Amino acid sequence: MKISHYFEFEDHVTGGIHESVVHQRKMLDRLDLEYTVEPTLDADVFHCNLMGPRSVWYAKRARSRGVPVVANTHVTAEDFGDSFRFTNALAKPLSPYLRWTYGLADALVCPSEYNRDLIETYTDVPTTVISNGVDREKLEGFESLEAEYRERYDLSPPTVFLVGHVIKRKGLETFVELARRLPGLDFAWFGPLDLSLKGRETTNLIEDAPDNCTFTGFVDDIRGAYAAGDIFCFPTHEENEGIALLEAMTAGKPLLVRDIETFSWLEDGEDCLKVADAGADGFANALERLKDPTLRNRLGTNAARRSEAFSLSTVANRYRSLYDEVC
Incomplete structure (x- = not known):
């Protein structure tokens, strides 16, 4: 079996989508499946990751x-929406475009049950839930970087942290407000800033953040983020799955998340703490609780155990089954 595993705009798209594609290709390698990253119809399956114009062209001809x-x-x-400049304006016309382009597929891969529920309102194309997975090997040895990254960004434990592109949708306003309310804790957001692509409101939040709130920008070794961080605080308003969250779990970090449908599979008080209210009060109260190292250790240990189900070696077989099914 040969797969045309195409990622349109591969040289320009970063963040979770890019990581997902990297994970998929590692899984294809584990499965020992032949694949090319070029779009071609000389294949048994045409697998695309972004429905740009070139992907649409090939998908229509493949069918x-x-x-x-x-x-x-x-x-x-x-x-x-609430990602980069102009994305709010584009979100509305994006919906009918995605309904059309996703409808060109024979099978859709959704990273979570929540995402599948959304997609099933777009099209009646059969859907399969396959997690983006977590690359456990990528995080190996992260503990050895703790001293280096704490010193680099002047962080004292317990450090509240987040990993990923700094965008409003991921709870930027809440993150900054928490740092302002809790001056005795250090907050660090590890990930690209790309201020030229941000709207004025997002830029102001970053520039006006208190001194105990650090935005590191791009880091050369993401393991350093999980070494220096102690509490993974993810107040995102909308998420399809969250690879950084899976990585934090793998690193044994306690999770603090907004109680949204995406995270319904997490158990409050067992492998995370969830905050239901829309403001920062609930998060601030939860962070006060998480100052307790015993609670942090229990939640982190449970999260690490839960993350094993998302390893690439476990998820890979679901792709083999899907390809066998559509061929």
Whole structure:
């Protein structure tokens, strides 16, 4: 079996979508499946990760030639807003475009049950939930970087942290407000800033953040973030799955998340703490609780155990089954 595993705009798209594609290709390697990263119809399956114009062109022709089309549903109109400049304006027309382009596939891969529920309002194409997975090997040895990264960013434990692109949708306003309310804790957001792509409101939040709130920008070794951070605080408003959250779990970090449908599979008080209210009060109260190292250790240990189900070696077989099914 040969797979055309295509990622349109590969040289320009970063963040979770890019990581997901990296994970998929590592899984294909584990499965010893032949694949090319070029778009081609000389394959048994055409698998695309972003429905840009070139992907649409190939998908339409693949269907006409009897080559099954598989597409990942990384993008939804719901999670597109509050990301970068102009994304709010584009979110509304994006919805009918995605309904059309996802409808060109024979099978859709959704990273979570929540994402599948959304996608099933877009199209009646069959859906399969396959997690983006977590690359456990990428995080190996992260503990050895603790002293280096704490010193680099002047962070004292317990450090509240987040990993990923700094965008409003991921709870930037709450994160900054928490740092302002809790001056005795250090807060660090590890990830690209890209201020030129941000709207004025997002830029102001970053620039006006208190001294105990650090935005590191791009870090050369992401393991350093999980070494220096103690409490993974993820007040995101909308998420399809969250690879950084899976990585934090793998690193044994306690999770503090907003109680949204995406995280319904997490158990409050067992492998995370959840905050239901919309403001910062609930998060501040939860962080006060998480000053207790015993609670942090229990939640982190349970999270690490839970993360094993998302390893690439476990998830990979679901792709093999899907390809066998569509061929």
